[in-house]
Structure formats: structure tokens, C-alpha cells
Amino acid sequence: MTQETISKETREFQTETKQLLDLMVHSIYTNREIFLRELISNASDAIDKIHFESLTNRDLLEGNSDFEIILKPDEATHTLTISDNGMGMTHDEVIATIGTIAKSGTKSFLEKLKDRGNTTDNELIGQFGVGFYSAFMVAKKVTLLTRAPGQTKGVKWESTGDGTYTIEECDKESRGTTIILTLNDETDQNDHPDENFLNRYTLESLVKKYSDYIRYPIKMDFIKEEKPRDAEGKEIEDAPVTKTVEVRTLNSMTPLWTRNKSEIKPEEYHQFYKNLFQDWEDPLEIIHSKVEGAVEYTTVLFIPSHAPFDLYTKESESKIMLYSKHVFVMDHCKDLLPEYLRFMRGLVDSPDFSLNISREILQHSKQLKLVGKNLEKSILKTLERLLTNDRPKYEKFWKEFGTAIKGGVYTDFQNREKLQDLLLFPSSHGTDELTTLADYTKRMPENQKVIYYATGKDYASVERLPQMELLHDKGIEVIYLFERVDEFAIEALKEYKGKAFHSVSRGDLNLDDKDATESKKEAEEILKDNESLIKAITDQLKDKISSVKISNRLKSSAVCLVSDDQGISLSMEHILSEMNQTMLKANRILELNPNHEVFTKLKTLHETASDSQTFKDYCDLLYDQALLIEGLPPEDPISFANKIASLMAQTK
Template sequence: LTRAPGQEKGVKWESAGDGTYTIEACDKTNRGTTIMLTINEEHRNPERPGENFLNRYVLESLVKKYSDYIRYPIKMGFIREEKPQDAEGKIIEDAPAAQVVEVRTLNSQAPLWTRPKNEIKKDEYHQLYKNIFVDWEDPLEIIHSKVEGAVEYTALLFIPAHAPLDFYRSREHDAGIRLYAKNVFIMDKCRDLLPEYLRFVRGLVDSPDFSLNISRELLQHDKQLKLIGKNLEKSLIKTLENMLVKDRPKYEKFWREFGTDIKGGIYADYQNREKLQTLLLFPSSIKAEELTTLADYVGRMPEKQQVIYYATGKDYASVERLPQLELLREKGLEVLYLFDRVDEFALDALQEYNGKKFQSVSRGDLNLDELETADTNKNAAEIAKENEALIQAVKEQLSGKISDVKISSRLKSSAVCLVSDDQGISLSMEQILAEVNKSLYKAQRILEINPHHPVFAGLKQLHETAPASDAFKDYCALLYDQALLIEGLVPEDPIGFANKVAALMARQVETK
């Protein structure tokens, strides 16, 4: 029932909730609006307290959730019992308790984000963040912005100090931004506002342009929402860039919590790769305990170094033991260390930084021609030509397992290693894809042998004296299995490998 000022009659609007309604004139004494609701049986059942809309505390929680920041007070009477008092204000203990109606205001009415930033204390931001997003710790960073123009909105975003326990265990993590329309809560966990790589951001967006009954399906096609999302994405990237430059310890704290998502964004978001690459941090062979940016790495490169080297492994110790690092370590060249599963995929997507291509120490050629002397390059070519027949024989013995056998220029103390071709995926990528049941993707395996290792001399002698012998075949198989073990791969025939090692040990004892 409603009656406008100056009108003698009111208007009655009535509906059964079936999509139809009636409107008619009615008598109404006072101006204003009165709304009367009839609650269905299923929503006034005392046995289902959480859905009982006649329960005052259920109504209070709904108001808090959806209308806490409406600028007008929402009041409700709460019944409580209290004993009467005498003339002096003392409680009459023997008197029966009487029911008293206490009128309470349910909503806070004043949205923090609508106030000017210079009037808001940091503690107020922190308290709002903890209350809404149920976190025990203050946020790492706060972004509060008000935008007017093609689209009008106020955004209050928070970067948490720590990732939730289930953040990387499940992609269905409780993520998303809250949406408000003129201070009225309309949607929780809106995932369509920010890209997946920013899913760690918590916060809210309030816009008068949002519809109160907007659905998730409509959001996917909402141009205004997409424009707001793009603006927020740019703002977040800029905030992280400033943090990296102005407060490195704070940024490194952020990176250890959410860096994996930024790297995932480089792999998945083509449009923002150039911006995101400046945010990358990696440990390296020179600064083991520190993290370095790509810009810092390039700034330390020797003038003749043409590529950015990186190595993959499960941790620092395992990467340090890689035989593929031996030559680079000898020359004092810095190598980025990649420990996260997404790291190599991210660099593979980037391909280069500042004109310098990324080069895995375990893929293709190391591109050291400019750093080697002419005599060194000449000697390497002569050794390869001199041992062409041996290399071809080893390749034939390992046919079906490898794509090529090469004399190695990267090994110094180790006998053998496996690398992959520049074209296609790497060995570490192959392992990761196999773990997610995508074993169809295989790396082109290349066996590299160190021509200066005593094992090579023994292999060469066997080839010259008994190329068809079981001993030569076993040597070839053992070198391949050894290379697999170095890469963390299991030999295709572990029992056969063990038997060959035992036979080799036995022959060594017999010769003595």
C-alpha cells in the first residue's frame, strides 16, 4: 500500500508471486508505503531455523548481508524479557518478567568505500577486510579507487598477506569479487571481473550501473563489467610494479605467496605478457639466496652473451647437480633456476625478453659460439668428425629410444646427459604432462656423450675391437639409462639395468 503526498487516495499493488499482479485504488490514512508479505509454509517452519523468515535473527543476518550499507536505517523490534523496576530504579526480584520490544537498527548505513580515502584510517580498512573476507591477518596491500566517466564505480581491493591453505590444491578456491549496486549487495564471488591469474585478489566493486537482479549469465555479456574488469586489472598490475620497485621485501613476500599465479598468467594471457614479464622473479646460480628479475639478469650478462639461460629441477640442490650446467659454471655464466611446474611453460610462452631469447641448458645448442675461441670451436668440430662412426653405432643401438647422439660440448666432468631438441617440448615438460595424463606429448631425446671422460675411451675401444659384442651393447644401454636417472626418469627396464651394472662389476673384478 502506498500514498503520495497531496493525494487523497492510495494505491494497492498485490501479487501472488506467480508473475502477475493487480493495481487498484485504496483508502490509506497516512502518506508513505507499507509492505505486507505472506511467508510460504516452507519458509516459516520452526524445524528449519536457517530458512525460517519469521525468525528475527535470520532476518537480521539477511539484512547484514544484502543491505548493510543502505543509507537509510532498517529497524526491527526484538522481544526480550525483563523484570520491572521500582520507583528507585531497582529490579523487583519477585515480580514476573514482562516482554519488552527493543527496536534495533540492523544496518551500519555508512559504506567505508564511499568516504574519501584521506579520511579513512588503515585500521578501518583492515577491520573491514577481516570482517567481510574472514581473514585473521591484515592485508598486504590496499587499492581504493573511485572512477567516473564512461562507467562509474568505486573499487576497494585487497591483496592478502598469505595464500589460503587450499589455494593451490583446488582451482575451485573461494575466489571472486563482491558486487554492490548503490551500496546494496547483489553478488558474491564474481569470477568474471578479474582474470584467473588475479584470483587471489579479494575486494568489492560498487556501481550504480549494476542491476539489482543481475545474473551470472548476464554478467558474461555485460560490457560495463568487462570495462571495469580491464581497469581493475591495469590498476593491480601497476600496483605490483610499484611495489617491486619501491618496496622489494614486500613484493618478494607477495611473490612467494602468489607468484605461481602471475607465471600462470603469462602462459594463459597473451595480451598482458609484456606487462607481467617485468613482475617475474627467479633464483639464479649467482644469487642462490636471492631472487632476481629478468631486467637484473640481462643487466649482468656479458656483452657477447646472446641468450638467457635457465635450468629446471625440483629444488636448488637438484639443479646444482645437473651435468648440463658444467660448462656454463666453468665460464661463470648466470643461469636462472626454475622450480615451479609452470615456470618453463611461462618462459616458453614469452620466448624472449628484451631481445634475448630464453635457452634451457637441457635443450638444443647452448649458443656459446661468440664466447668460445676459434680454436675451441675447431677442436670440437674435429672431435665430432673423428668419432662419426662410433656415434652412429651408439645411435643404432639405441634406435627407437632417442632421436640423435652427439658429442657434447656442455659436459666437463660427467660422462653423459640427455637433452631435448629446440623444437617441441623439453624433458621436464614431458614429465609434467605425463603426470596430468597427457603422455602423448614426447620430447625429442638427444644423448650427449663427453668425449673427454674415461667411459668414452672405453666405449671407443670396444667399438674398434668388438662392435657387435654384448659388452658394447650393454655400454650403450647403460649410458642411456644413466642419463635417464640423471633427469629423474626411471629406466625403461630397471631389472635389465641392474643386471647390466652387476655384469659390468663382475667383469671389472675378473680383469683384476
């Protein structure tokens, strides 16, 4: 095929194109090394194109079907060359493709970009010309040599990024595209040791990081230096060094996640996980799936065996990596999974993602949201299966990540019902066992109306709570909450399968049996008979409590503090105060055991000397005692200690 001779011409970019180029170099691209990913991706796309076209037209290959991408760093000329034997371009295609950003749409694109900050429109996303211009982040001059199949001449395009470019005819023997980057003066080992893009090992590392799974070999030559060896295999000291060129393929080309699951051994998954996420332990569970439909994607997700030390800190980041057509796009995609699943590790590869200019920030697209929802469902189903089929393994997971799941119950309203069946709690059913809410409700007596829970720092402290005495006596199971997030989660749920949650330290216990009814009636009668005493205690503690009641839940303890059903609980008040949120206070109710000797002593003091300091001290001490039982310090420790000492001195 012949073509007309085309003389060299200089073309000028539009004003907005200069603005876009400046924006890309200085604002949008925050990591200069990704220029290599962009150019390799473009080369791969060009090979994809001729590979597909050649299925129906073998002449396009011109006898060369060994597809490859070649990197050639040259320190002498300070250039880096990226070559491919893909489709190549004609003169008109170069102008149309490389000149894409000079089209009229650029102006409106820039206006939208300005209005939205750095969030972008799909208008220029994924187009060859955009990724190509990332080369100017590191190059002071970019030269492109290309030839399309069947053309006798190639095309040379060149620009220094100053707003103009030249285009002319050139000789090019091989089909495809070659890009020569004359690197910026500052892009050297002295000023930017991590950005020495002429260093072969730096380039090899970047290919591994960003383009390891490009389906075509990415090759580069390495100089191998060796000294001759003697008969015993030892180097001959004075012999001259021989240099040979060794061509290496830098990428693995076959992503593990694209292979059939049945063909992948567990140890391959494990090694892949360890290499990718620098973990020394095998993952606890693996989720590998390929989805086709509205959005096509493949995912490999891992549940680690142990929680990282920073999982529950602000610095913790999502470890879900994004790939588009096997090309690395993003390290930490925080928008893909909800916060409570931030412990997950893995990757998602999809050809359908909409990427912005830099490919570093994913568009908040319908595709992304759909993939995220599907991943969340898949993870929850996996956890449900573990809980049902492998309880020991699930409990190991729960020990490491249960706090995150409980946080999800509190923060993720949409999935609250699904998460509630994954919850595990210790309970009075057994010190070595954890129970699900489903298990708890199965064990509930028919007349039990609510799910009881108690808060404390550990088993021993909760077991000794005075509020637990009656429930222990009746053999009623109580769920124990030891973590700060637990009560937030319970409060968020409010109920489970129609059964409301009820704190043993709030309001009435709502027991529905004959003994409870009689005990309640007896307490009301005692309260009526001791109205004057109760009023006197209430008056003494009026600044500290809302009321005093005769308890029908205490057995051996003299006193306890509870809160009413309307406000927050005492434990929640304590948690909020530790978080420096002191606005909300529990309505404190002091409950007295009418069968305890202290109650009898109070009655005697009230009848003989209700205004005495001793009576007042007894009231204060009972309140401080109740605080200590709840794990709260006395409001005036010195006064508390003095009253104890005074009481001890009176004892004969």
C-alpha cells in the same frame, strides 16, 4: 488536493506475464532470501526519489524528513511487512509501475530469454515491478499499500500470484509504501530453518549481508526480556519477567568505501577486510579508488597476506563482490578479473552496472568489461610499485601468489608483456636471491645472446646438472625453474627485450667467445675421428634416442641428455606425462664427454669387441644414467640393476 473515489477492480495479467512470474520464481531466482534485498532496494529508491524532489519542493515531505525503512515480522498472522516513507504512488502510478511486466515488451523479452537460456536483455532490468515480484518466491499473497505526497487517499494493490490482482482506494495516513507479505506455508522454521523470515535475527543477518550500506536506516523492533535485580545487581529468581520493545537499526548505512581515503585508518581497512572475508590476518596491500568517466565506480581491493589452501584447485572462486548503489548484488563475480588474479579480494560498487532480473548474474556488458580492465591495470600497477619500492614486501607476495602470475603469463596473451616484468626467479647469481628478468639482462655480458634457464626440483639438483658445467665454468648466470608452470610461462614468452630464452638442455649453447668456438671445432674433429663408434652407439640406442653427439658443454660428467631446438624439452615431456598427456615426445640427443674415462673405455670396447654384450650394456647404462640425471627413471629398472651388478662383478 482531492481525488475521485475509485472502486475496487480486478485486473488480469497477460499470459506472458504469468510465464515471466513463473520463470522468476522457479528458475531465475536461485536464492529465495534475496526477495528482502529487492524490496529494501525498492524502498531505498523511493526514499531517494522524494529526497531529491524535496530539494525544490519541501511540501512533499509533509513535515516528515526522518527517512527510514521498517521491517515488522508477525508470527501470529504469518506476515512480514516492509514499510518506507518514500515517494509513494498514485493509483495510475501503481498500475503503470507494478504493472510494468504486463506491458507488450514482456512477450519479446520472454522470447529472447528463451533463445538465450538464462541470459537476459536490458529491457526489464532494474525496473521496480520486476524486483517487486520477487516477493512471490516466499509469499502466497502480497498486499501493497501506498500513498503519494499530497493525496488524501492511498491505494491498495493485492495479488496471490495467480494471474490477477485487485486495486482499490484505501485510507493511509502516512506517505510512502507498505508491503505486506503473507508467507507461504512452507516458509517456516521447521521445513526451512535457514529461511525463517519471521525470525528477527534471521532478518537482521540478511540485512547485514545484502543491505548493510543502504543509506537510510533499516529498523526493526526486538523484544527484550529482563528480570528485576536486587541491590547487588543479581536477578531476582521468583520475580516476573518484564518485556520491553527495543528498536534497532540493522544496517551501518555508511559504506567504508564511500569515505575519503585520507580519513580511513589502516586498522579500519584491516578490520573491514577481516570481517568481510573471514581472514585472521591483515591484508598485504590495499587498493582503494573511485573512478568517474564512461563508467562510474568505487572499488576496494585487497591482496591477502597468504594464499588460501584451495587457490590452485578447480573449486577456487573469485572473491570480488559486486554492489550497485551500495546494494549487495553478487558474492563471486568470476567475470570481472582474469583467472590469474583470482587471489584478489574486494568489492566494486557502481550505479552503472546492467543487472538481470535476479541481480545475481551480471550482464556481459561494455561497462563490466571496462571496469574489469581498469581493475586489472590498477592491480598490475600496484604490483609494479611494490616491486620497485618495497622489494621485501613484493617477495612476500611472490612467495604466496607467484605461481598465479606465472600462470597468467601462460594464459593471458594480452597482458603477457606487463606480467613478464613482475616475474621473479631463483638463479645461479645467488641462492638467497630472486631475480627479475630485467635484473638478469642488466648483468648479461655484451656477447651473451640468450637468457639461459635450467629446470629441476630444487637448487641442488639444478646446480649438479652436467649441462650446467660449462656455464658455471664461464660464470654465466642461469635462471632456475622449479615449478611445473615455469617452463610453460617461459615458452609462452619466447623472449625478453629481444633476448631469446634458451634451455641449457636444448640444442647448442650458442656461446659466442673464442673458447667456445675452439671447443666446438674440437668436438667436430673428435666426432669425425670416431664416426664408427658414434654410429655403433646410435644403432644400439636407436629406439630411444634420435642421435649421439660429442659434447662441448660437459666438463666432468660422462654423459647428458639434451633435446633439439625444434620439439619440446625433456622436462616439458616429463610434465606432460604427469598430466597424462603422452602424445608429445622430446627428440632425445645423447651427448658424450670425449675427455671422460668412460668414453675411452667405449672406444676400446668398440675397437676390440663392438658386438659384445659388454659394449651394448655400456651404451644402455650411459643412456639410463642420463635419464637419472634428468630426474627420469630408467625405462627398464630391473635390467638397469642387473647390468650394474654385472659390471660390479667384473671389477677387480
